[in-house]
Amino acid sequence: MEKEALDDLSQVIPSDRMYLDLAERYCYSYDASFGEYLPEIVIQPKNAEEISEVVKLANTHKIPVYPRGSGTSLSGGPLPVKGGMVLDMTLLRDKLIIDRENMLAIVSPGVITANIHKKAEDAGLFYPPDPSSSNVATIGGNLLENSSGPKGLKYGTTKEYVIGLEVVTPTGEIIRTGGKTVKNVTGYDLTRLIVGSEGTLGIVTEAIIRLIPKPQSKHTFVAHFNHLIDSGHAITSILSSGILPSAMELMDNACIRAVESYRPSGLPLQAEAILIIEIDGHPLAIEEEINKCADICRAEGASYVKIAETEEERQTIWSARKSVSPAITQMGPTKISEDATVPRSQIPAMMERLNQIREKYGLNLVVFGHAGDGNLHPNIITDKRNITEMKKVELAVSEIFEAAIELGGTLSGEHGIGTLKSPYMEMELGITGVNMMKKIKEAWDPNNIMNPGKIFPDKGQTRVVLVT
Amino acid sequence: MNLPVKPNETNAVAHNLYSDAYDWTNQCVKCGYCLPACPTYESMGVESASPRGRINLVKMAAEGKIDFQKDLAEPIDLCLGCRACETACPVGVPYGHILEAAKEAIENSPSANQKNKMNKIKKLALVHLFPYPKRMNRIGSAVQFYQKTGLSKIIRSSNVLQKVSPALAHLEQALPAIESSSKRIRTGTIMPAKGETKLKVAFFAGCIMDSMMSRINRLTIELLTIVGCEVILPENQNCCGALHSHQGEIKQAKALAKRNIQAFMQSDAEIIVNNAGGCGASLLEYGHLLADDHEWAGAARAFSEKSKDISQILHQLGPLPFTEEWQGIVSYQDSCHLRNVQKVQKEPRLLLQSIPGVSYVEMEGFDRCCASGGIYNLIHFNESMKILDEKMKNLKDTKATAVVTVNPGCQMQMSIGIQREGAANQIKSMHLVEILAKACGLD
Ligand SMILES: Cc1cc2nc3c(=O)[nH]c(=O)nc-3n(C[C@H](O)[C@H](O)[C@H](O)COP(=O)(O)OP(=O)(O)OC[C@H]3O[C@@H](n4cnc5c(N)ncnc54)[C@H](O)[C@@H]3O)c2cc1C
Ligand code: SF4
Ligand code: SF4
Numbered sequence: 001m002e003k004e005a006l007d008d009l010s011q012v013i014p015s016d017r018m019y020l021d022l023a024e025r026y027c028y029s030y031d032a033s034f035g036e037y038l039p040e041i042v043i044q045p046k047n048a049e050e051i052s053e054v055v056k057l058a059n060t061h062k063i064p065v066y067p068r069g070s071g072t073s074l075s076g077g078p079l080p081v082k083g084g085m086v087l088d089m090t091l092l093r094d095k096l097i098i099d100r101e102n103m104l105a106i107v108s109p110g111v112i113t114a115n116i117h118k119k120a121e122d123a124g125l126f127y128p129p130d131p132s133s134s135n136v137a138t139i140g141g142n143l144l145e146n147s148s149g150p151k152g153l154k155y156g157t158t159k160e161y162v163i164g165l166e167v168v169t170p171t172g173e174i175i176r177t178g179g180k181t182v183k184n185v186t187g188y189d190l191t192r193l194i195v196g197s198e199g200t201l202g203i204v205t206e207a208i209i210r211l212i213p214k215p216q217s218k219h220t221f222v223a224h225f226n227h228l229i230d231s232g233h234a235i236t237s238i239l240s241s242g243i244l245p246s247a248m249e250l251m252d253n254a255c256i257r258a259v260e261s262y263r264p265s266g267l268p269l270q271a272e273a274i275l276i277i278e279i280d281g282h283p284l285a286i287e288e289e290i291n292k293c294a295d296i297c298r299a300e301g302a303s304y305v306k307i308a309e310t311e312e313e314r315q316t317i318w319s320a321r322k323s324v325s326p327a328i329t330q331m332g333p334t335k336i337s338e339d340a341t342v343p344r345s346q347i348p349a350m351m352e353r354l355n356q357i358r359e360k361y362g363l364n365l366v367v368f369g370h371a372g373d374g375n376l377h378p379n380i381i382t383d384k385r386n387i388t389e390m391k392k393v394e395l396a397v398s399e400i401f402e403a404a405i406e407l408g409g410t411l412s413g414e415h416g417i418g419t420l421k422s423p424y425m426e427m428e429l430g431i432t433g434v435n436m437m438k439k440i441k442e443a444w445d446p447n448n449i450m451n452p453g454k455i456f457p458d459k460g461q462t463r464v465v466l467v468t
Numbered sequence: 469m470n471l472p473v474k475p476n477e478t479n480a481v482a483h484n485l486y487s488d489a490y491d492w493t494n495q496c497v498k499c500g501y502c503l504p505a506c507p508t509y510e511s512m513g514v515e516s517a518s519p520r521g522r523i524n525l526v527k528m529a530a531e532g533k534i535d536f537q538k539d540l541a542e543p544i545d546l547c548l549g550c551r552a553c554e555t556a557c558p559v560g561v562p563y564g565h566i567l568e569a570a571k572e573a574i575e576n577s578p579s580a581n582q583k584n585k586m587n588k589i590k591k592l593a594l595v596h597l598f599p600y601p602k603r604m605n606r607i608g609s610a611v612q613f614y615q616k617t618g619l620s621k622i623i624r625s626s627n628v629l630q631k632v633s634p635a636l637a638h639l640e641q642a643l644p645a646i647e648s649s650s651k652r653i654r655t656g657t658i659m660p661a662k663g664e665t666k667l668k669v670a671f672f673a674g675c676i677m678d679s680m681m682s683r684i685n686r687l688t689i690e691l692l693t694i695v696g697c698e699v700i701l702p703e704n705q706n707c708c709g710a711l712h713s714h715q716g717e718i719k720q721a722k723a724l725a726k727r728n729i730q731a732f733m734q735s736d737a738e739i740i741v742n743n744a745g746g747c748g749a750s751l752l753e754y755g756h757l758l759a760d761d762h763e764w765a766g767a768a769r770a771f772s773e774k775s776k777d778i779s780q781i782l783h784q785l786g787p788l789p790f791t792e793e794w795q796g797i798v799s800y801q802d803s804c805h806l807r808n809v810q811k812v813q814k815e816p817r818l819l820l821q822s823i824p825g826v827s828y829v830e831m832e833g834f835d836r837c838c839a840s841g842g843i844y845n846l847i848h849f850n851e852s853m854k855i856l857d858e859k860m861k862n863l864k865d866t867k868a869t870a871v872v873t874v875n876p877g878c879q880m881q882m883s884i885g886i887q888r889e890g891a892a893n894q895i896k897s898m899h900l901v902e903i904l905a906k907a908c909g910l911d
Contacts, residue, residue, distance in 0.1 A: 070500050
């Protein structure tokens, strides 16, 4: 880092929150995805004013700025691909106010999402977005990636709950978008534009999020299917029967085997799919709904259906699903985790395409995901030191995206574009579509300093490159 | 704009680390699930003080991208070794092994000669003190002399230690009253069970436990005999080597392990009992420590399989014959090595709850390291106290009159915390064995 820039930064940030040593820089060179890029400096700001000053200096000295929450992104979101500075936002965690009357939470971006879940629940309220990283990830990271989890089906994603923001713009001004009202149609909806923008349009320094009443109770069951296609039909039949489950999770045979060999718990090795379905709401209503859903599964050919009678049984059902991630990492050191999403009617077709891709490249590919909203997680488990296999993975990944888009779906249901999917943006949006987005980016960020290298592909980049 | 990365130490050490630990570091998928479990990440708030950060740095060092002394040593040194990260990790990354390999590599790196004074003191103690029971006992007697003669009172009132080193001053005050050596049960002794013999056990006395806390050792043996154990104290046993492996002195640790295996395997005991979480964890890992040593691997594994914590045995053979009530609230601070490595968490709690009169209250964050961490509290005094002070807030909330641990380091750290709070009149720090013995009318 040039001395002049460093001197200027030292005027704004005390030295004990500014790191130039190699060790610390390496510690902010990764996220939960793939690449490794060394930043020149790491800064831990404490408030919006400091950030505003830092961003102004970054514009003066043309230094890239990479905001970072807990670094759990699976798409390379916070990676400092062009060097520059990482802004570690985790010290901004002092505010977590639950406003019961207005059913809101006002939060600093560095607050861990699970803490919001807990505080809201203590007040009898509910913040539904539940990425499985919620014990680690920050609400800032959730917002910028528009995260969600199994509950997305019924309750939508993070963007459904964010109604106001404080943002430091890419040129260093502090602005507010939206506010405390649930209805707000004043001008362009900048709040929604920023949510999911992956830190390319500014740095969020405070958020107002909407809470809803906590559902009174929930009911869960698991169904085993010998044929994947039947589970697809069960999903669509349930959804068209007028019942909206709060979660519908799917595991394919490869997942079942992985979980069984990791933590044997009597899962059916011959089954092509397992569905986990949860319903929440009024105790009387869900009693009836759960039985109806179970009947539908049986009618569609489920070989086994088990409704949880106790909380313990409910946890047992979910633990199979929760073991998927750790189980598959036992199969190899490198995990490429995708989240291609298709309209739910196309789930069986997508599963078939994924099967073909697995066969064609002979890869260790497992599929699980949030079936109710079409959000599948094909995961390829490999070893990045195996260059030949990695080249095959690159091709397979491309084909996964092509399949999703051909079936009317999208590149990402929840992990974001980051560095890993940027080459495919045009495939989904077309040149003009991408250009409209680029125009917004250029207008907001004339010096291209906010999280450069993300979302938009570099010139001529048409494929993900995992190994060079 | 990136600074060039100079592989500074692409030498034998990096190579060794690569072959020892690189595969383990590669198991880490950087999900960050370990971050909320790590006390140093919480207190220091930077990624290099997190398990994920440390694992990555070890990987970088093995790849020759960073320097062992300049870049790796400090983040590794600041780790408590509590291994809470291992318990939290969904993938099962063996952090403890990575940590040990890193420490050994740092010790052996060519630039290791620029070490500071603390390291020399540390080394002196490790090489010349802990391995020798006689020397440790002499220190124990010296401290007893110091406490008995009233010298300690003079020193305390003069505040001189505080000026020399606040860490030492704290430790001095936390030292338990040392029992006269005439009461100490000698090695080589066999203590018969009271009543029917249900189990033959060999007792691992430990180095610090034996010299400074011989009272707790004596009470341990008495408790074991009253639940029906014949207790053997094998001769020639010595320090478990935990401090050595934690400080990267693997060779010394292995030598100590072998001596212990030899000493214990000669007895016909079914179980090897210890009463210090840290030592117990180390005994449990002899199998791993000597896995590559053809001559010793089998015996080491067998030794580890026999090793149990005192709470497991007392719970298994209980209930204890209590004679006294303990009126008051009791809380339990997990010893990290007992909880995270030996995976013992239920038994101490059940034993405490079984004492007549006790109201047991769980403290918030019971599973978090108290930052005693071997000799961490001496080497990193300020960092350690920051973590401890947080713990004390949680302890206060329980309104406990006794906080119980199963490890000498934790017990002393709790005493230090209590002193810092000025709460010595309201709450005591006790070893599990002490409170159980008291309730059984032993003393
Ligand atoms: C095991 C595991 C499971 C996961 N499960 C899910 C899941 O179920 N659903 C899901 O949606 N995701 C999931 N993820 C992905 C990831 O956890 C989410 O994307 C999460 O929202 C990232 O949060 P973070 O705090 O770690 O942010 P980071 O990864 O640090 O950053 C994410 C993005 O946000 C930007 N950013 C962060 N903070 C700010 C800020 N204050 N202002 C501006 N930009 C900012 C960064 O630049 C980056 O682009 C999972 C990840 C892992 C490792
Ligand atoms: S929890 Fe395990 S895999 Fe995840 S970052 Fe920590 S050590 Fe790595
Ligand atoms: S051993 Fe303890 S202090 Fe060290 S990284 Fe793991 S959790 Fe943190």
